[in-house]
Amino acid sequence: xxxxxxxxxxxxxxxxxxxxxxxxxxxxxxxxxxxxxxxxxxxxxxxxxxxxxxxxxxxxxxxxxxxxxxxxxxxxxxxxxxxxxxxxxxxxxxxxxxxxxxxxxxxxxxxxxxxxxxxxxxxxxxxxxxxxxxxxxxxxxxxxxxxxxxxxxxxxxxxxxxxxxxxxxxxxxxxxxxxxxxxxxxxxxxxxxxxxxxxxxx
Numbered sequence: 001x002x003x004x005x006x007x008x009x010x011x012x013x014x015x016x017x018x019x020x021x022x023x024x025x026x027x028x029x030x031x032x033x034x035x036x037x038x039x040x041x042x043x044x045x046x047x048x049x050x051x052x053x054x055x056x057x058x059x060x061x062x063x064x065x066x067x068x069x070x071x072x073x074x075x076x077x078x079x080x081x082x083x084x085x086x087x088x089x090x091x092x093x094x095x096x097x098x099x100x101x102x103x104x105x106x107x108x109x110x111x112x113x114x115x116x117x118x119x120x121x122x123x124x125x126x127x128x129x130x131x132x133x134x135x136x137x138x139x140x141x142x143x144x145x146x147x148x149x150x151x152x153x154x155x156x157x158x159x160x161x162x163x164x165x166x167x168x169x170x171x172x173x174x175x176x177x178x179x180x181x182x183x184x185x186x187x188x189x190x191x192x193x194x195x196x197x198x199x200x201x202x
Contacts, residue, residue, distance in 0.1 A: 045089065045195060047179070048083065082180050083178070084178050088100060089197035089198060090200065094170075094174060095174050099202035101198075102118070104152075106145075109139065111185025112139075113185065116139055116182065118153060118177060120176075121175065122174070122176070123176065128169060128170065132169065136168070137167075154167045156202075179195060
């Protein structure tokens, strides 16, 4: 009788240990991936990008890092490059409680041989409902340049008086920005082009 009880308890302990080992191993693997994936991230002016996404023969770690940062299908760099940010120039979380400007100097728009776009999403990567049904701005959306040729994109919850053409509506809560450049220019592929920071103005 005692031998049978001991056998049952031993089996239960082994099963518990196996389950615990799987859970702990999974957690450690996730933490390790998060740490190692950071090695692929390139962060400039608050924006994060990764070079080499979508290329055949990439390691599973690089593919995983790309999939974690950029939602949806990912092309090879020669077809598209991607940036994302959740913070402003000061490193503060982007929030619709503040107003921001993304300022491109004259001649400083993302170089490309197709088009570029800046897309807004909420903190859960969902489109942001807004009164003008605008979810992105691009070189095809009618952005109006300043007198010196520079371009300002107004990122805020309420419409900027006199600058509606350059307005990217934000939610009242936290949000994420994605910049996509299709058939990027050589300065992007060479890592020379730097996306300007998101600057809080209010």
